[in-house]
Each structure stands twice: as C-alpha cells, then as structure tokens.
Amino acid sequence: xxxxxxxxxxxxxxxxxxxxxxxxxxxxxxxxxxxxxxxxxxxxxxxxxxxxxxxxxxxxxxxxxxxxxxxxxxxxxxxxxxxxxxxxxxxxxxxxxxxxxxxxxxxxxxxxx
Amino acid sequence: xxxxxxxxxxxxxxxxxxxxxxxxxxxxxxxxxxxxxxxxxxxxxxxxxxxxxxxxxxxxxxxxxxxxxxxxxxxxxxxxxxxxxxxxxxxxxxxxxxxxxxxxxxxxxxxxx
Numbered sequence: 001x002x003x004x005x006x007x008x009x010x011x012x013x014x015x016x017x018x019x020x021x022x023x024x025x026x027x028x029x030x031x032x033x034x035x036x037x038x039x040x041x042x043x044x045x046x047x048x049x050x051x052x053x054x055x056x057x058x059x060x061x062x063x064x065x066x067x068x069x070x071x072x073x074x075x076x077x078x079x080x081x082x083x084x085x086x087x088x089x090x091x092x093x094x095x096x097x098x099x100x101x102x103x104x105x106x107x108x109x110x111x112x113x
Numbered sequence: 114x115x116x117x118x119x120x121x122x123x124x125x126x127x128x129x130x131x132x133x134x135x136x137x138x139x140x141x142x143x144x145x146x147x148x149x150x151x152x153x154x155x156x157x158x159x160x161x162x163x164x165x166x167x168x169x170x171x172x173x174x175x176x177x178x179x180x181x182x183x184x185x186x187x188x189x190x191x192x193x194x195x196x197x198x199x200x201x202x203x204x205x206x207x208x209x210x211x212x213x214x215x216x217x218x219x220x221x222x223x224x225x226x
C-alpha cells in the first residue's frame with residue numbers, strides 16, 4: 001500500500017523568508033508520479049509541480065524549487081522569498097501507474113507580513 | 114472550457130436519504146477521479162475512471178457508494194442511505210494521463226443531519 005507523510009502540520013514564516021515543506025512517500029511500485037498542490041482559503045486545489053520516478057533532476061520554477069531523492073523517498077518543496085499570498089494548505093501527492101492517488105494530510109503555511 | 118464543474122455545490126440531507134452528485138470534467142480529459150475531503154485532512158481517493166471504465170475503487174468505499182461515467186464524459190457519485198459520517202467535501206478531478214496534474218473542481222459539500 002502507498003502512503004504519503006507530511007510531518008509538518010503547520011508552518012509560520014515572515015514574508016520574504018524561504019520555507020521548505022517536507023514530504024516522504026512509500027510505495028513498492030517502480031513507476032510513480034509525485035505532485036505538490038496548493039489549497040488556498042477559497043478551497044480549490046491548484047497544481048504546483050510534478051516529478052516522475054525516473055527523473056531525479058531537481059529544478060527551479062520561479063520562486064518554487066523541489067528536491068526529489070529516491071534514496072530517502074522524499075519530495076521536498078521550497079518557496080523562496082515567501083509572500084502573504086502563499087498562505088495556504090499544501091498537499092503532497094503520489095499517483096501510481098494504475099491511476100490510484102494518495103495525498104498527504106497537508107501542511108498549513110502562514111506567511112505573515 | 115472553464116475547468117471542472119461540480120453540481121450541486123452544497124447539499125444538506127437527512128440521514129438515510131440518497132444523494133447524487135455530478136461532475137463535468139474538462140472536455141478532452143479521459144481520466145476522472147472522485148475524492149472525499151474532511152476538515153484537516155488531505156483528499157481521500159474514492160475511485161478512478163479512464164473513459165467509461167472504472168479502473169480503481171478504494172477498499173474504504175462501502176457498497177453504499179457507487180460511481181458511473183456512462184459515456185466517458187460526465188460522472189455521477191451516488192451515496193445511498195447516507196450516514197452522518199458521510200458529511201464531507203466531495204471533490205472531482207480530471208486529467209489526460211495519470212502522470213499529469215489533476216484539475217480539481219470546486220467540490221460538493223455534503224452535510225448529513
């Protein structure tokens with residue numbers, strides 16, 4: 001069975017600080033896909049970043065970057081120079097090749113001005 | 114196309130009644146997901162369709178829940194003999210491929226009295 005763990009329940013930072021959200025996953029499958037989604041107070045989930053199990057290259061996209069390490073089954077997400085509008089609940093998700101998706105319980109990020 | 118739509122947005126029902134929710138995915142998306150989300154939790158996978166075929170169904174889903182996607186376009190989720198524990202937000206998402214990001218609808222909030 002697959003599992004996604006987001007150990008940080010809540011994080012609070014001051015605007016312009018960098019913040020890293022942790023995600024650890026479990027699966028026996030060799031092909032899988034990892035995602036980060038954002039759920040703002042308005043409620044609708046929005047896609048942020050994606051990585052598949054065959055590509056461990058870490059990238060930067062604007063203020064977002066991610067660190068995927070298969071050896072430790074981690075897929076951490078960093079927001080650089082955080083802004084108040086980044087305040088939301090962030091979910092890490094794992095999708096298997098058959099389509100079944102598992103989400104973590106989320107990390108609530110509060111960015112204070 | 115304006116995205117994934119769900120109807121109704123809110124539903125209040127009495128325990129024991131049946132309810133049905135509808136999801137209209139993005140038109141070119143052949144994959145469709147149903148999730149349930151309760152306060153403080155991540156989306157919980159319920160079921161997954163590829164076109165009209167239901168490929169995955171959570172073992173957590175009791176036989177009171179059924180989902181259909183008759184023509185590979187819109188989908189319905191029915192809950193029979195609702196219980197108070199069914200109160201939650203029911204989310205629908207669609208995608209073109211399981212490795213791609215899912216696009217989420219606004220959800221249907223169910224309250225069982």
